[in-house]
Amino acid sequence: MAFLQIERDGGIVIATMNQPETRNALTGNTAVEEFVRLCAEIRQDTSVKVLIVTAAGPIFSSGGNVKDMRRFFDEALTPESICEEYRQGIQRIPLALHALDVPVIGAINGPAIGAGLDLACMCDIRIAADTATFAESFVRVGIVPGDGGAWFLPRAVGMAKASEMAFTGEAIDARDALACGLISRAVPADELLPAARALAAKIAANPGTVMRMTKRLLREGQHASLASLLELSASYQALAHKTAEHREAVTAFIEKRPPKF
Numbered sequence: 115m116a117f118l119q120i121e122r123d124g125g126i127v128i129a130t131m132n133q134p135e136t137r138n139a140l141t142g143n144t145a146v147e148e149f150v151r152l153c154a155e156i157r158q159d160t161s162v163k164v165l166i167v168t169a170a171g172p173i174f175s176s177g178g179n180v181k182d183m184r185r186f187f188d189e190a191l192t193p194e195s196i197c198e199e200y201r202q203g204i205q206r207i208p209l210a211l212h213a214l215d216v217p218v219i220g221a222i223n224g225p226a227i228g229a230g231l232d233l234a235c236m237c238d239i240r241i242a243a244d245t246a247t248f249a250e251s252f253v254r255v256g257i258v259p260g261d262g263g264a265w266f267l268p269r270a271v272g273m274a275k276a277s278e279m280a281f282t283g284e285a286i287d288a289r290d291a292l293a294c295g296l297i298s299r300a301v302p303a304d305e306l307l308p309a310a311r312a313l314a315a316k317i318a319a320n321p322g323t324v325m326r327m328t329k330r331l332l333r334e335g336q337h338a339s340l341a342s343l344l345e346l347s348a349s350y351q352a353l354a355h356k357t358a359e360h361r362e363a364v365t366a367f368i369e370k371r372p373p374k375f
Contacts, residue, residue, distance in 0.1 A: 134171025175230030321359030
């Protein structure tokens with residue numbers, strides 16, 4: 115059975131992790147390949163404007179399969195081979211999702227644990243059920259965040275809160291997640307997907323080409339100098355001014371009617 119259940123609604127793609135029997139674990143299955151393939155398809159399909167990542171069952175994702183980690187006790191597995199396994203395995207998910215230039219909404223339906231929390235942090239916007247919990251729990255099983263959590267989590271909540279979560283491994287609830295900026299909204303569980311879809315629809319109502327350029331600028335702004343970002347912004351703006359969407363948006367504004375993209 116496929117790990118991801120894919121649904122398309124106009125310019126919105128909904129990817130639902132659908133292995134509740136494994137707590138939607140991201141290892142020991144086809145999760146990596148399916149996420150990488152989906153991201154590649156979205157990058158090629160300019161009609162896609164938003165991706166929603168959510169999960170079936172009571173848990174968003176437990177991250178790595180802890181029972182499967184016992185195989186690392188085998189002396190035949192060298193540190194070098196384990197390192198390569200991470201490179202060719204779960205580390206491909208953050209690289210694929212981060213390379214997406216469409217907005218990604220995480221609809222967190224339940225506990226997001228370890229790599230499951232890091233997956234949530236790979237999304238641009240996070241909405242959670244008010245019953246969801248979040249834990250950067252690697253230290254509790256004697257390992258480090260091997261999937262990029264040390265890069266994503268501080269960008270989501272700041273270094274101090276990320277350090278507290280990573281050093282203790284303790285879970286926080288949706289109220290605390292909202293307070294520290296890990297999520298932008300907490301809603302009743304039965305309202306989670308409708309809320310994510312409604313937000314996605316607001317985003318998808320805008321021109322797709324400009325949306326992708328806007329996301330690229332936001333990403334570049336995290337590490338580029340102001341001068342470099344301004345130069346890139348000028349280049350993107352020159353392209354944006356020549357799009358059919360810009361012409362339609364301006365015309366519709368002047369004519370006081372909704373634009374037709």
